[in-house]
Amino acid sequence: MIEQIFRAEYGRAVSVLTRVLGDLDLAEEAVQDAFATAAEQWPVKGVPPAPAGWIITTARNRAIDRLRRETKGREKHAQAALLQHEPEEEVGDVPDDRLRLIFTCCHPSLALQAQVALTLKLLGGLTTAEIARAFLVPEPTMAQRIVRAKGKIRAARIPYRVPRDADLPERLKAVLAVIYLIFNEGYLDKAELTGEAIRLGRVLAQLMPDEPEVWGLLALMLLVASRQEARVVDGSLVLLEDQDRSRWDAELIAEGQDIVRRCLRWNRPGPYQIQAAINAVHSDPPTDWHQVLALYDQLLAIMPSPVVALHRAVALAEVEGPAAALQEVDALDLDRYHLFHAVRADLLKRLGEDPSAALKAALERAEHPAERDLISRRLGLATADQQDRADDRDQPDHDPQPGGHAT
Template identity: 50%
Template sequence: MPRARQVATVIADVAAAIARTHREEWARVVAGLARRFGDLDIAEETAADAFATAVERWPVDGIPPNPGAWITTTAHRKAIDRLRREARRDELHREALMLADDSPGQDVGAVDDDRLRLVFTCCHPALAMEARVALTLRIVGGLTVAEIAHAFLVPQTTMGQRISRAKAKMKAARIPFRLPDHDDLAERADGVLAVMYLIFNEGYLASGEDSDPLRPDLTGEAIRLTRLVRDLLPAGSAERAHATGLLALMLLTEARAGARVSPDGELVRLDEQDRRAWDRALIEEGLALVKESRDAAARGDGRLDRYQILSAINAVHASAQRARDTDWSRIVELYAELEQVDPSPIVTLNKAIAVSESDSPEAGLAMIERLGDALAGHHAFHTTRAELLRRVGRSADARTAYDRAIDLAGNTAEIAHLVRRRGQLAASGSDDLPARGAPS
């Protein structure tokens, strides 16, 4: 093999090894550093320095047998060197000496895993939700500030300041790097799962007319982090069952990603999607997790949380080989159950969609009209109302509802879909095409 080709092969192999190690080990390395030194800035920056050193050294020295251990050792050494250079080295150096201390450490929470402590620290309830999301993606997920800023459509400087303020607040409030006690774990776990759900939803239907309609990097990261949280929560606990339900929901939703946007960049409704393009492996895993979550609930008090119910709803959709085979009566039942667990106008809106399929569009429309005050500023309300109005023959009202939905929608693929639907209505002057309100 020519020398140039050999060099190119080595460089490619090293780049792949570093990317894989970053993906698999970043959270573990940062978490270990944070526990040892009690400082997220030191943990994040020295971990990044260690990966930068790997970029320089591995092409020359070769990929180490245990890349994760190499990164961990290098980062720890860099952290110690940094502490020695700082004015506060006397106090902090004593903490660094823990690296060589084999005696048992202090109690750090209900579950003994550094990565889970890191997740719970970044999702501390003292922080605003937007700060929790940003900090989790940066510290746990290893995304750059630029990547996070792009995902949430804010300037990079704004996102950098948001993350910096979150870290400063953690220091000022002396938020410990620890898990909540057993008695508080359920409440705190719910907050962590809510952050994961927000991250996933932003990738599932990205906001902003200038953004990509789907963000697989965000949905993928949310799934990865939720797997991490689920795997580290105690087996048999209600918290793990809830995480299992959320993971199932994400997988069943992500399975449809390949069919959700047309080649022209338009959102494709669930009933119109080519189900052959759905990811069967994700569906099978998701269905298995739905069953596992349901069985776990049955062994407890029998009650399901919002994620478990939503995953069960998505399981009904995923199990139907054709749209017309969907068990809409079962979906109505599940949304009625969700209304008891997590009542909101959005839940009732989705229940009304299911009622329009299982009963009649008139019945669904009657339910939706009662939500007008609560959801006047929500594009999904006007979209659903437009679809049902056209099904009952009220074309003029449907056109007005489409106009309002387009004004409020913030996703390019969704806007394209709504414009086409409105155009069809204007061209025909009547409801000449079937319309379904099922989610995509």
């Protein structure tokens, strides 16, 4: 219960205090203290009727206490006095509070990756470890990146305010990345995160109806979410080709495919639109792998990255065979990525080679329990298969003589 409220309300609470204090670190510490207090009191006293309001009020009180305790300067007393009053609701061109705060955090003075990482930390309710996993970097590296971003905001006195309508397009790329990463973090077992990401996508589409990439992201999330019930069954991850398609959400598929067709009429392709189109093809079985490969070629041309190349190799294996795909996979620098090793394992198995080493490497790098369970099961099958082959090699290579059966 507390974890769900943390995911839903942490960002809003931090933003309320940051708006008044202008100090991210103080705002974060106050909200974290409030949640720590909730973890102690709620199991005993019960969850309050308005838990979000309770968190914000408690955090505000913590901030007041700290400001008064640390200094007697006029400025700090003035900030403490301000905190005693409910801050007025900001108005602006962004109608949704949560989305407005995401736009506010994605300030163009910061590098794009810093914008995304900081927004996920402050407003997405994600831990530094979860953000590091999304960026495929070590946790200490991501922690330093977030610290530097907050330091730049503090040093440059970058204001946290609602952007004007004219400022929205330049912040759009970071906002789309934030929403999609929140969606990805939740798609296996945190339905509240995927639902919130889709809700934000719908609001953003209403706010910027002429931006095809906004619609592309919405379509992508809808099509991926349509398979959520079939993707994890009884805690076990099920691959696309093995999923029970009767459990797919037909309404989400229809809506997503309709948006993809609308995007095609714009003829302004972007990464999210192309990824949505790939998922639209997967939603119409049997998958047309030639079309999927052509779409990945287009995606790789406008968004070159080793992760895109890895997914393209999966389609290439279906069109040109596993040998061609393995050659391209082995050229990628993705050793930290568990799916890199999982894909290698699958290609090796299809070529009749032992995939065990690749599966062990994937297992070492996978963090989600459902993914680890799937890889473990595949490793168990691979080990059993290798044992069977060894047993076959130990058998005589001639037919047994009559009467040679056991009695």
